[in-house]
Amino acid sequence: MxxxxxxxxxxxxxxxxxxxxxxxxxxxxxxxxxxxxxxxxxxxxxxxxxxxxxxxxxxxxxxxxxxxxxxxxxxxxxxxxxxxxxxxxxxxxxxxxxxxxxxxxxxxxxxxxxxxxxxxxxxxxxxxxxxxxxxxxxxxxxxxxxxxxxxxxxxxxxxxxxxxxxxxxxxxxxxxxxxxxxxFSYTQAADGIKLMLWGFFKKIVVADRLAVVVNAVYNNTQNYTGIPLILATVFFAFQIYCDFSGYCDIAIGAAQVMGFRLMDNFKRPYFSRSISEFWKRWHISLSTWFRDYLYISIGGNRVSIPRWYLNIFIVFVVSGLWHGANWTFVIWGALHGFYMMFGALTQKVRDFIAEKIGLVKLPKLRTIIQVIIVFILADIGWVFFRANNVSDAVYVLTHIFPLSLNFSGVYFGAMTRWGLIVAFAAIIFMESIHFMQEHFRMRQFLSNKPVVLRWTIYLALIFIILLFGVFNETPFIYFQF
Amino acid sequence: MKKEKIRFIKTGIIFVLIFIALFMIINFVYIKFFLSKNLQARAEAELQNFIKEKAQMDYLVLGDSHAHQAVNPEYLPNSFNLAHSSNTYAENYYKLRRLLYDQKIKVKYLLLEVDMHSFSSYMKGPMPLKREFWYYASFVPVKDIRNISGASEFDIRINHLFPVLGRGEDMLALLFSKPSKQVLGWASYDTNISQQNITKLTVQRVEGQFLGQERIDPLLIEYYVKILKMAREKNITVILVKYPVLKQYDEVLNEMNVTKEDYYDYIYALASEHVGKYYVLDYYDLFFNQSKYEFTTSDYFSDPDHVNALGANILSEKVSNDLKEKGLE
Structure with missing residues (x-):
């Protein structure tokens, strides 16, 4: 079901x-x-x-x-x-x-x-x-x-x-x-339903909409070069995030209605400043599982430095394999293992460069640069994760350049111009809400507002889902894992 | 706890009632002000006007977007273009059945599209019978839609009653974009492929239609035969029409070894078997010879296998003349 x-x-x-x-x-x-x-x-x-x-x-x-x-x-x-x-x-x-x-x-x-x-x-x-x-x-x-x-x-x-x-x-x-x-608690049930509603928005409006473009491009990679490949990869980054975190929101919300508290699985992962932070914000229940039951069991960081790097690498390769029995997932895991090792190896050098060029004095700018770099690195990983096979992934990575802004003749599946506009708007809207939830505790903030305002917001969200949702009951991506 | 439950149920009921009321209003507004601008809905309104005045139709055009964009009924007396984008023989069969049996219209000639892609399983992907429930559920048995689309009866009925579901994108498009011109069912497109990357677009189009697809899909054949049988039953003369494509389209087809002869032999044999005498209007290569035309041949196309308004008017005139020549008046 x-x-x-x-x-x-x-x-x-x-x-x-x-x-x-x-x-x-x-x-x-x-x-x-x-x-x-x-x-x-x-x-x-x-x-x-x-x-x-x-x-x-x-x-x-x-x-x-x-x-x-x-x-x-x-x-x-x-x-x-x-x-x-x-x-x-x-x-x-x-x-x-x-x-x-x-x-x-x-x-x-x-x-x-x-x-x-x-x-x-x-x-x-x-x-x-x-x-x-x-x-x-x-x-x-x-x-x-x-x-x-x-x-x-x-x-x-x-x-x-x-x-x-x-x-x-x-x-x-x-x-x-x-x-x-x-x-039975009124507040608890209402909060659970609100969380479920948010999950439905992420899944039906964002993920399933982006899937149209992602599937069109990734199922025929050879027909595309340049920006369409980048667009499809960025869309996939948000598709998989919204698909999986949307599922988790629905799961956590459904459990909450009955009074159960499930753990958070995502914390705005695309705002991470390093790959290690990314893994503290992405699929947290799996990352911590691997940390507690595999990484620690093979010695964790209480070993020699080379062995420590090997431990990190092993954990990520196994994590890749956990996702699917395909070399694309193994490479995806290995790539993240490499990112982690490289990050640990170059930490001091990067801090030194940041200090030399004055980035340390501009922490906000440094954060923005770090977030962009992590997003790009994660996207390179997503290419392997989404590609149907390794050769498709290699094709995507080797045909991103030269970038051309000529979109004539580019086929994005059944996605119309308005569909693309809605997709971008939905991503911006979602990340803005996440930002507000993290900084202003949106749900608590809203609960103190007059009922007319609250209900208007809830009804607006329901109508956004009903009007802009893609209702083809697409299974969640993580079901296949 | 009991008080909490009662409060929750009471609040829930009020919320749901407000939601239902708003939903009905939005659905009504969508049907009244947005859906009416949709090409399919406009074609339907035009058809209703047509059959209000006339009980006979001399020429009826059926097919998908090839026919929909290609035949301007103004060139043919007492005619209507009932073809529509993505329509397969299944949609065309139900439209014809409604016209002949429910709306009791007498049709003299049926111009039925038989293009290279018409029987490809690719056509089953975007079949309107799988998603345009708001339109088809009003005259196609739900059981048939269910069998073809795989959708549940619940989904079909809900989407039939509440077409606004999932149509936000259409609403924006209808609100901000200029609607295409449509005359007696014919969609007039002014866009021009010449400014686009023709080769790339053609390869993508042909690959989409044929690569990894079943060349002749049994479901489409089944409904093609049903149309032919219905035509014979109602004494309608069947004219099979091959619509124009760009020369590049033909070249890509040849490169991909998509054969034509055996394909058409089979299609024509079925026509022969089920209607006996039939006619063929072949315009496949109408625009291949550049020297015949004032503009570059690609100026007559909106994409590699769809003529634009300029191409459609040339073609429609030719259809009219050819029908006269064959004595099909």
Whole structure:
């Protein structure tokens, strides 16, 4: 079930109504049934994978705690990790690695006919796998105690607002909330709905509109050179941001209506002054997951400098692979790993240059320059992320210049001149609202204003969505991961 | 908690009622003042005026934007151009069916477009039956629209009743842009391809229409045959028309090995099978020979496969003369 579908707009109020209508001790049943229904409305058979993950991690976590010896604890941890990653590998990575192996063997003249598994990728498998794996590691590390109530644990694994595309919640944050006796709160519900509305705006008005141009260009890259390639890449940067952060806003808002607090996943990432800051503002739940469960596990920064750089690089390559079984994602991850290493290596030199040319005395100008550079670097990465294959990405990067302002004959899909104007206006409007939200706490500011003004603003936003939205129920990009 | 719930529900109901009232007003304003300026809606209004006065139509033009931009009915007595941008044989079939059976109009000659791209699966991408529910749901069975578009009945009915949904962009365009001229369904475009990058545009256009597409789509064939059968049933003479393209378009087609002979053999064989006698007006290469024309041939086109008003008037005159020559008056 898609958030941007009529069925979800019926499903959510029904679930909320039922949730607050029944006694607290039975509410987990409503959440579990609705979460399974939510997932099964896509491909019912894949619910079995969620159930397997739930059983494996529930069992493993209890055995880890029960086991007296370290080898046994490690065994149960490994059992959980292997089971979860085996499922993920089979559905997501088998064909990729098999083909890569085939290519390599052919390169050294060993004949190999790779077996191709014809399976479709279960929606959200990377998200719930990482969430359950995180839980088991936390139990192993003693950060949390294993959840006793199997039903509540099953809800933790499958909680519908964040099941298919995150935020990847920590057990420490989410599990205790299922025990909280949530009371219906007018303010909370209204705030949740407002956040959902904002998410719909980002998804339906901005992301799906920009997708028209992005798809037209990136599905036929060879037909374009210069500015259209830049425009499509910049549009993709905002498309993926609005698509994913829009999803997260809807997820967080839907959970908030029922009284749950999910973690923030985005904090205006395109206003970052460095790549490391970008990763503190972009897909925060995944970045922190990799930091806590992979980066620290392989030594973090408590190692020699070369090893530290290697650790950073490994984390980003794995993060790229997490996004998809394609070399484009691996290169995207590696590129960000390289940015991080290069950033760390040149920090002192860059500070020195800034001081010499007097940029240190002009902090605002320095910030603007840094933000622009980070945006350009992120966009270079997005080229690989969006391109259908590596050769398309290379084509885009090598055909940006010379820049020509002659747009005659450039085909931007079904996008009209007015469509482009609306797209630019929507991006500017969205970033302005984000800026105001960060600096003036817009929602709180608005809540003190007269009802006529507030409702006018809400109605205006609804009508903007209804009039300028692209209503083709395009799935969220991160569903494929 | 109960008080909070009641307050929330009360406020919610008031908000929703205000929203519904405003939405109805905006939808009404859109239909009344914006949609009426839309080419399809204007063509519909012109058709209604036409059938109010006459019960017979001598020449009916059907097709997509090629025909829509090419045949000026002022050159043909008692005629109407019912073709429209992106129309496939499916849309044309339902339009013809409505005209003949619901509106009870007698049609003598049907000028049906059969261009190189007409049966390509590319045509199914922007099919109006998949999105122009506000128009088609008023005369096409919802079941048929559902089968073709894959949209749910709910979506079709909602969009039929509330065409304003997702039309903000159109509203801006209709508000700030000068509407195109339209006469008896014919869209007159003054734009000129000569100032543009013709080669690049032509390659993109041909690739879009043929690259990776099914050359002859079964759905389009199905409706083409339905049109032919309906024409025979109603004793309408079928005239298959090939509209002009730029020479560069033909060159790109040849480079891409898009064959013409076997394609037309098949299309004509179907016509022969279902209507018996039919006629062909072939204007594909009408503008290939530069020496015949006052201006550069590209001056007659708005893009590689669409004539502009200048080209349309030359073509329409030729159609009129050719019909007379063939005794199709």
């Amino acid at each position: 898609l958030f941007n579908s009529i069925s979800f707009l019926i499903f959510l109020p029904v679930v909320v109504l039922l949730y607050f209508s029944i006694p607290h001790k039975y509410r987990w049943i409503i959440l579990l049934v609705s979460s399974y229904y939510f997932y099964m409305s896509w491909k019912p058979e894949f619910i079995i994978l969620i159930i397997i993950s739930t059983i494996v991690d529930y069992g493993a976590s209890h055995n880890i705690v029960r086991s007296k010896s370290k080898p046994k604890r490690i065994f149960f941890l490994c059992f959980s990790l292997l089971s979860n990653f085996a499922l993920l590998f089979s559905f997501k990575y088998f064909n990729f690695f098999n083909n890569a192996l085939g290519d390599f063997l052919r390169l050294i003249s060993i004949p190999w006919d790779p077996v191709v598994l014809s399976v479709i990728l279960p929606v959200g498998i990377s998200f719930y796998t990482f969430q359950t794996v995180g839980y088991t590691i936390d139990v192993y590390r003693g950060v949390i105690k294993p959840e006793r109530h199997f039903g509540i644990f099953a809800v933790y694994v499958s909680f519908f607002p964040q099941l298919v595309a995150g935020p990847i919640e920590r057990a420490k944050n989410l599990l205790p909330q299922f025990y909280e006796k949530h009371k």
